[in-house]
Amino acid sequence: MFPISLLQPSHTPLCVCREPALTLWPATRLIFGQLEDDMLSMRNEMERRMQRVNQAYQLLSQDMNMTRRLAQSRQTGDKKSEQDSPKTDKEGKEHFELSLNVSPFSPDELTVKTEGRRLIVMGKHDQKRDTENGSYFHEYREWKREVELPEDVNPEEVLCSLSEEGQLLLQAPRLALPAAKERPIAITMNRAPVNGEGIPPVPQNSSVSGDPENGLNAS
Numbered sequence: 001m002f003p004i005s006l007l008q009p010s011h012t013p014l015c016v017c018r019e020p021a022l023t024l025w026p027a028t029r030l031i032f033g034q035l036e037d038d039m040l041s042m043r044n045e046m047e048r049r050m051q052r053v054n055q056a057y058q059l060l061s062q063d064m065n066m067t068r069r070l071a072q073s074r075q076t077g078d079k080k081s082e083q084d085s086p087k088t089d090k091e092g093k094e095h096f097e098l099s100l101n102v103s104p105f106s107p108d109e110l111t112v113k114t115e116g117r118r119l120i121v122m123g124k125h126d127q128k129r130d131t132e133n134g135s136y137f138h139e140y141r142e143w144k145r146e147v148e149l150p151e152d153v154n155p156e157e158v159l160c161s162l163s164e165e166g167q168l169l170l171q172a173p174r175l176a177l178p179a180a181k182e183r184p185i186a187i188t189m190n191r192a193p194v195n196g197e198g199i200p201p202v203p204q205n206s207s208v209s210g211d212p213e214n215g216l217n218a219s
Contacts, residue, residue, distance in 0.1 A: 103166025114155040
């Protein structure tokens with residue numbers, strides 16, 4: 001059995017600790033402060049990334065619009081500009097005329113030249129520009145058209161002008177070609193081939209006088 005002294009209730013007063021108790025609040029506040037700073041940094045980084053995406057989207061949209069305008073210009077040129085229809089000036093003289101839409105290019109980006117009877121128009125745009133975030137954007141596009149000049153157009157007399165709307169106008173006077181003279185053309189006779197004896201062969205479907213069953217009539 002247990003001793004009686006162990007079964008008696010203890011009336012010993014509780015000991016009160018007078019030393020300051022440790023608390024986690026300063027450490028927690030420090031951790032939350034670091035988390036808040038990290039979240040703020042992540043937010044700023046996301047905003048910078050969104051700005052880059054928006055800038056790239058705007059530049060891409062501009063490039064797509066220019067590409068679409070170039071494609072439309074080519075289609076329009078195929079249907080209208082390259083149709084060599086006679087034009088008449090104020091004096092009633094016919095001249096060659098060709099109009100091209102080159103609005104996506106500036107005048108210093110265009111080149112017009114002739115090679116023989118070929119009229120060549122080229123546009124080249126090459127630009128690099130810096131963005132706000134320190135990177136750069138490279139924009140490049142190239143365009144080329146070739147047209148064969150008519151026989152009555154002198155390549156050295158082609159003139160070129162550019163309007164404010166971006167329409168490139170090419171003009172040249174038509175030469176007065178001499179009229180073709182009347183010339184008789186001789187007719188050449190094709191002779192029939194002959195056999196070894198110098199006698200032309202008899203056609204198979206030709207008829208010979210006499211009885212076809214008994215041969216020729218003897219005189």
